[in-house]
Amino acid sequence: MPELIAIIEAVLLAAGEPLSLERLSGVFPEAERPEREVLRTALSELAIACAGRGVELVEVAGGFRLQVPQAFSPWVSRLWEERAAHYSRALLETLALIAYRQPITRGEIEAVRGVSLSSSIMKTLQERDWIKVVGHREVPGRPALYATTHTFLDYFNLKSLSDLPPLVAAREPEIIGAEVDLHAQANPPALSGDTRMESSS
Amino acid sequence: MPELIAIIEAVLLAAGEPLSLERLSGVFPEAERPEREVLRTALSELAIACAGRGVELVEVAGGFRLQVPQAFSPWVSRLWEERAAHYSRALLETLALIAYRQPITRGEIEAVRGVSLSSSIMKTLQERDWIKVVGHREVPGRPALYATTHTFLDYFNLKSLSDLPPLVAAREPEIIGAEVDLHAQANPPALSGDTRMESSS
């Protein structure tokens, strides 16, 4: 019988998605099911065994996942002709508002951004399973309240919402004006990374 | 910069499909592109490094790929366990005939049901360890005689075949109707007759 650590590696590689401890232990027949602690120990051993290799073990919101570390992205990304999807500023701002201010209504998002929200953005976010409706605000019209999902955290390599970069305090007004002008020359503020994605997905 | 062998591992893991030597070397910028021989050597080193792990390097028609070795399939397959559709009417009738009229040949089952029996049904019943061959009838062709197993009794929570609902009831549809309804209340969607299962397995 293969070693526990090899079984875990095989199962994680075959899964291709994060696996919770429950799902991991579910692959063992009941009689052979390792204790949670044994499983955890094996997982840390696997994580150590990955050092220097082209794979790393991470724990994200959805569980444990084997992934190719960021250091390898220059090579890996050359594997595909198409560039990885870039998301529009509108989508990222909306996503940021939902992530930091959840649960939040569409109207509240629009109030901060000062512009109405295209439904294609919300559609893309929901199709990617990054956001979901978690309830309704008890005001006229009962607008839906949105929150982020596990999938969102998994995608951004986060274990929980508290791992998000801290939301900066409102910045000193002078900074907003000054800093950005430098920026503006190289890389106009209106347009950083603005390959639109909303309508495709 | 990561080691060549780690880069190859990363690229193969991210690709999730076989990569030819050409595609593999295509992930390196031209200036750093390793010679074919260097690449081949690194690939064999990677193959060796996989020993004892949950992954193996194989060369298939499309090139090289990392895969989970067959030895791990008992665990991996449990990852994807899915509940099969309901059994077909044909399967249930066959099982009922074997249960009530055992030992019985395939031909006898066909004679009662009036249709020929697909071999996938017998295969499914045997895979589930509900029926087995207990002998052969001494007629031309020596057809196998089927009977139910302990597993069958255990599954239906019967101590012996005599605990099966009496066959005579089958002749009084009203009574059966009532009984089946009672059953149906207690444990409802046990079957919808026409979700076919035979052709899968």
Added chain:
Amino acid sequence: MTTVAEKSPLAKVSGEPYLQWPPDLYIPPDALEVFLEAFEGPLDLLLYLIRRHNLNILDIPIAEITRQYMDYLSLMQDLQLDLAAEYLVMAAWLAEIKSRLLLPDPTPAEAEEEDPRAELVRRLQEYERFQQAAKALDSLPRLERDLFVANVETVEGPPARIPPPVGLADLLGALRDVLARAELFGRHHVRRETLSVRERMSQVLERLDALRFTPFTALFRPEEGRMGTVVTFLAVLELLRETLLELAQAEPFAPIYLRKRL
């Protein structure tokens, strides 16, 4: 929606690709559409103007910024861009702020009253926070761009299946149906049988060997009592009748042996 690919020109003006953003406020009119669509709304446009002129937003020269804002709006109108209502609302707001700054406050006693720019500043700051948050989010390592799920094929193809549940009632229902059908054929006679005999027949067949003889008495278990003995006996008779068994006895009263027929 305009798709601006990473390295493609920002805009084409008379067929000439523009790879750089215009250094100043002047924008070739043909490119304006692309340019304006890049703004995420009036707050974004305002922030752009403020940055462009290196202004302290706490001290926005409302008159100047309003003038510029209105310039953009009229450009948009000239180009017959669909001017979103939000831009017009912002224009009206700017005009209102400007007018309140111009008018002397008739009631100095209520000097506590907020600077008319305060709300605008607050909203600009708040929006700017989330612009930063969006950038931070975008710079997180993420799947498909920086990280890749390690995923390999498994040699074994199909997933294990959990077989479907079957209830006893299903079995009985199936049997009823098939027997009803058999009745229609009329060729088959359904006998009322003692199940336990049938079961015992299977058990006997299993116990017996085709090569070696088994003593007849070995089939009986005293602990089963009289009924058990009778059932086993009936099963053996039935099996003999169906010529599934072979019976051997060397002489009268000698032990009887049974074996499966080959």
